[in-house]
Amino acid sequence: xxxxxxxxxxxxxxxxxEASVSVELETPDMTLNIGxxxxxxxxxLRLVAQVDGERxxxxxxxxGYMHRGxxxxxxxxxxxxxxxxxxxxxxxSGFANEIPFIVAAERxxxxxxxxxxxxxxxxxxxxxxxxxxxxxxxxxxLEIGAATPLMHALRERERVLExxxxxxxGRFHPNFNRIGGVKPAAGSGSQTRKxxxxxxxxxxxxxxxxxxxxxxVCDDLDTLVTGNEIFRARTVGVGVIPLDKGIDYGVSxxxxxxxxxxxxxxxxxxxxxxxxxEFEIPAGxxxxxxxxxxxxxxxxxxxxxxxxxxxxxxxSGPLQAKVPKIIKVPAGEVYVRAENPKGEMGYHLISEGGxxxxxxxxxxxxFSNLSVLPWLLEDTLVPDIIAILGSLDFVLGDxxx
Amino acid sequence: xxxxxxxxxxIKMALVLGVMLVGALVSIFGELKISxxxxxRIGPYFAGGRWGWAQPLADGLKFIQKEEIIxxxxxxxxxxxxxYVVLMGTMAIYVVIPFGPDMVAGNLxxxxxxxxxxxxxxxxxxxxxxxxxxNKYSLMGGLRAAAQLxxxxxxxxLAVVGVVILAGTLSLNGIVExxxxxxxxxxxxxxxxxxxxxxxxxxxxxxxxxTASLAELSRTPFDMPIAExxxxxxxxxxxxxxxxxxxxxxxxxxxxxxxxIASTLFLxxxxxxxxxxxxxxxxxxxxxxTKIALLVFLFIWMRWTFPRLREDQLQQLAWRILIPxxxxxIVVTAVLKVVF
Numbered sequence: 167x168x169x170x171x172x173x174x175x176x177x178x179x180x181x182x183x184e185a186s187v188s189v190e191l192e193t194p195d196m197t198l199n200i201g202x203x204x205x206x207x208x209x210x211l212r213l214v215a216q217v218d219g220e221r222x223x224x225x226x227x228x229x230g231y232m233h234r235g236x237x238x239x240x241x242x243x244x245x246x247x248x249x250x251x252x253x254x255x256x257x258x259s260g261f262a263n264e265i266p267f268i269v270a271a272e273r274x275x276x277x278x279x280x281x282x283x284x285x286x287x288x289x290x291x292x293x294x295x296x297x298x299x300x301x302x303x304x305x306x307x308l309e310i311g312a313a314t315p316l317m318h319a320l321r322e323r324e325r326v327l328e329x330x331x332x333x334x335x336g337r338f339h340p341n342f343n344r345i346g347g348v349k350p351a352a353g354s355g356s357q358t359r360k361x362x363x364x365x366x367x368x369x370x371x372x373x374x375x376x377x378x379x380x381x382x383v384c385d386d387l388d389t390l391v392t393g394n395e396i397f398r399a400r401t402v403g404v405g406v407i408p409l410d411k412g413i414d415y416g417v418s419x420x421x422x423x424x425x426x427x428x429x430x431x432x433x434x435x436x437x438x439x440x441x442x443x444e445f446e447i448p449a450g451x452x453x454x455x456x457x458x459x460x461x462x463x464x465x466x467x468x469x470x471x472x473x474x475x476x477x478x479x480x481x482s483g484p485l486q487a488k489v490p491k492i493i494k495v496p497a498g499e500v501y502v503r504a505e506n507p508k509g510e511m512g513y514h515l516i517s518e519g520g521x522x523x524x525x526x527x528x529x530x531x532x533f534s535n536l537s538v539l540p541w542l543l544e545d546t547l548v549p550d551i552i553a554i555l556g557s558l559d560f561v562l563g564d565x566x567x
Numbered sequence: 568x569x570x571x572x573x574x575x576x577x578i579k580m581a582l583v584l585g586v587m588l589v590g591a592l593v594s595i596f597g598e599l600k601i602s603x604x605x606x607x608r609i610g611p612y613f614a615g616g617r618w619g620w621a622q623p624l625a626d627g628l629k630f631i632q633k634e635e636i637i638x639x640x641x642x643x644x645x646x647x648x649x650x651y652v653v654l655m656g657t658m659a660i661y662v663v664i665p666f667g668p669d670m671v672a673g674n675l676x677x678x679x680x681x682x683x684x685x686x687x688x689x690x691x692x693x694x695x696x697x698x699x700x701x702n703k704y705s706l707m708g709g710l711r712a713a714a715q716l717x718x719x720x721x722x723x724x725l726a727v728v729g730v731v732i733l734a735g736t737l738s739l740n741g742i743v744e745x746x747x748x749x750x751x752x753x754x755x756x757x758x759x760x761x762x763x764x765x766x767x768x769x770x771x772x773x774x775x776x777x778t779a780s781l782a783e784l785s786r787t788p789f790d791m792p793i794a795e796x797x798x799x800x801x802x803x804x805x806x807x808x809x810x811x812x813x814x815x816x817x818x819x820x821x822x823x824x825x826x827x828i829a830s831t832l833f834l835x836x837x838x839x840x841x842x843x844x845x846x847x848x849x850x851x852x853x854x855x856x857t858k859i860a861l862l863v864f865l866f867i868w869m870r871w872t873f874p875r876l877r878e879d880q881l882q883q884l885a886w887r888i889l890i891p892x893x894x895x896x897i898v899v900t901a902v903l904k905v906v907f
Contacts, residue, residue: 196703198703204799205799206797219710220707220878220879307874310874310875311787311788311790311873311874311875312787312871312872312873312874313602313606313871314602314605314606314871314872316606317606317607317608318606318607321607390872394873394874396788396873396874396875396876397874399876399877399880400874400875400876400877400880547877547878547879548707548797548878549791549797549877549878550877551797552797
């Protein structure tokens with residue numbers, strides 16, 4: 167034991183102080199498992215993140231916790247049974263999942279769908295889009311930390327779900343499409359007298375009213391969220407996807423349009439009669455989280471526009487084309503893609519002429535949108551993971567299917 | 568004589584504990600109801616028979632009944648101690664809050680200094696909780712809380728300095744009296760001081776104090792240490808049962824305590840004009856509680872309006888904006904004090 171007198175023994179004191187300073191503190195990288203059980207991974211997504219404090223070095227998404235084997239199941243189900251399956255791919259917009267599949271089967275069979283049925287499909291698809299986007303616009307601020315917009319948006323989403331339920335009998339999983347048309351609506355009349363089967367009474371008027379309320383809540387969200395300084399600080403310039411990167415990774419839907427394109431399958435393909443309505447395709451400029459949020463808010467407004475036009479101009483007529491009792495799809499191959507709320511959804515249907523498909527390949531939007539994640543999350547901060555993850559708006563059922 | 572001392576001490580301790588618990592429960596109930604009405608909900612409705620007033624009590628009873636789960640990786644002693652440290656730090660603030668000229672558990676000459684020092688103790692508890700939980704999310708939450716405390720303790724202290732310069736005392740009672748006797752250019756009658764003079768003269772300080780105390784309490788927009796969408800529940804992740812209740816109570820008791828300090832320093836505390844000191848001992852608490860309620864409402868309102876900031880933005884706000892502004896406020900206050 168030596169005692170140090172700081173005045174007389176300066177050399178020792180200096181040596182000791184230098185020694186204590188030059189001890190290097192090691193901070194090893196930490197592996198942070200975000201999920202599969204985590205409040206903001208929208209289900210069972212798992213992210214294996216290498217973090218240095220709050221900074222992220224790399225992220226590896228692990229998917230497959232919700233794989234249900236729908237593609238394989240579809241090979242041993244009849245066409246009518248498959249609509250019940252595809253409902254559950256993206257459960258937030260169940261109805262929109264059915265459309266491209268049923269259109270694919272109809273194209274192979276060469277069935278002409280009655281006008282009124284097409285309009286009903288279109289209205290319900292747009293309602294599903296609104297309900298999906300309202301979920302996003304309510305849960306995204308929640309992930310950033312604001313809980314109040316959630317309640318206001320979900321309150322109006324309830325109206326939309328009630329409308330869906332009124333027609334189809336199901337809030338999330340309608341299973342409403344039939345090959346050649348739509349199912350007779352619940353409570354619309356006798357099951358045996360085909361001439362009275364139609365939309366429930368008052369549906370069209372209630373839809374108009376609900377659309378007004380949805381537009382109102384969009385304005386509420388504008389004042390509550392869009393203009394909020396902190397919300398902008400958290401999202402503007404965060405998670406930028408340049409257009410070419412987005413295309414390379416197969417990003418689609420509002421996520422891609424936020425990067426500055428107005429490519430929308432509703433304008434470019436004819437799976438539903440969208441060409442008869444006036445609506446805009448909103449496009450962003452920066453491709454950051456804020457733009458992706460804005461895209462969806464604008465798309466709600468455009469969807470309301472479409473629905474109001476469709477409700478005003480819906481033709482009368484039968485709901486169902488003449489199809490055989492036992493549905494057999496002729497041999498052939500078809501790919502139908504559609505603009506779903508989450509992005510581009512496609513069904514590649516191969517039939518060998520039986521009651522069941524030979525192969526059904528499902529292309530889902532969330533899966534491709536999620537693939538950009540490791541590139542996007544590199545060198546960001548932990549709070550940004552949540553902001554970016556939320557802004558991509560994926561559903562785990564849509565990723566794993 | 569010695570018995571007398573212990574009896575007084577016991578009564579004071581019981582009162583401090585009672586005020587803290589009631590304050591925390593009432594503000595929890597306020598948050599439940601106010602947030603519900605902001606979100607077009609009803610909120611608690613059945614417990615207690617009317618307006619669901621007993622909901623916080625029912626929640627508390629439920630937590631007491633719950634099994635406490637302590638994971639294997641936990642540093643048990645620190646883990647168990649942490650909630651008490653948090654609650655203790657908050658409770659100690661109540662000792663010096665003056666509810667009337669004589670209605671104060673301990674009138675310290677260094678009251679302001681004591682409050683600022685003791686309020687940081689609870690962050691030590693938070694850091695203990697985060698470290699001992701043996702959970703990565705808890706650790707990050709604890710570290711965020713520590714970083715936040717270091718950043719926001721400075722503007723908090725600097726904001727108070729302006730008041731201390733004007734009042735010329737560090738005693739909380741002294742500061743209230745100084746506000747009561749404040750004279751605008753030496754002639755103003757007493758009744759004008761109902762409008763708190765420091766609210767006008769120290770408006771900048773008040774704003775900084777409120778912002779910094781929100782950060783101290785880690786409430787939205789500064790709730791990064793808990794941030795349930797990122798860190799699950801931050802340092803609270805592994806806590807359950809009674810110990811979770813302690814943290815929960817500590818959070819709301821802290822909110823009431825800082826609101827009380829803010830209303831004492833900037834809003835004139837318990838004082839009313841034309842009321843004698845004796846009467847003020849009865850009316851004072853009502854006056855102070857009204858002011859506390861206003862500030863607590865403000866805190867709740869902010870929580871349900873704003874999203875949360877990011878960690879780096881939080882630090883920038885403290886070091887680049889709040890601290891320079893607070894320093895400028897001190898300089899201006901000091902100059903004015905000398906000139907007038």
